[in-house]
Amino acid sequence: MKQRHIFGDLFALESIVAGVVFLIVSAIFGYAVVRRRAARRVTPSERAERPRLESYYVGVLAVFAVFLVGWTAWQNHREHETSPRPPVRVDVTARQWCWTFAYPQSAERRSVSGTCRGDDLPTLVVPTGRPVEIRLTSRDVIHSLWVPHLRYKMDAFPDHVNTFTLTLDREGRWVGKCAEFCGHLHYAMHFWIKAVSPEEYDRWLQQGSGQEAAV
Structure with missing residues (x-):
């Protein structure tokens, strides 16, 4: 069942990627909450922007997006490959x-x-x-x-x-x-x-x- 196998592979990979991204975001969010809790009286940064950090963030997101789009397109091509035999x-x-x-x-x-x-x-x-x-x-x-x-x-x-x-x-x-x-x-x-x-x-x-x- 070619379609079934391709769908299973694609779903498994995208689930793993989504899980990894979720864990990373959750870890960063948890670190920020603990580090910036009110009891520690941490002074807010006076910097309004962090262009280098933001560029890294955008770059990582772009890599994930390009990979997922490319992988999905390739699997879709595999799913609809033409057969040399007359159908x-x-x-x-x-x-x-x-x-x-x-x-x-x-x-x-x-x-x-x-x-x-x-x-x-x-x-x-x-x-x-x-x-x-x-x-x-x-x-x-x-x-x-x-x-x-x-x-x-x-x-x-x-x-x-x-x-x-x-x-x-x-x-x-x-x-x-x-x-x-x-x-x-x-x-x-x-x-x-x-x-x-x-x-x-x-x-x-x-x-x-x-x-x-x-x-």
């Missing part, structure tokens, strides 16, 4: 309040949908080990495709297509949700994403649209 394409359309998954590369241009009521959740079927290109759009308002297990989310806009590529390295089934408030049934706008072996995926893709239950 499997799935057209995902969000609507109030469910999803449609279309497979234009199949002979019958197979499409999977549902009502997102009770057990009638559509299933996004993908093969393991193959890059899958998701082309995401919306029929009405802004939605957001979110798979918590994969740590991945992307918005769906009307009259616009967002594209991303993912590769799942093991079989399984995980729940997906809409992460953008889109109306009174937003809370029920769920779907399944299911990864199967390439052979099973090819067999499923050649079946008729009424064979979704066989997945």
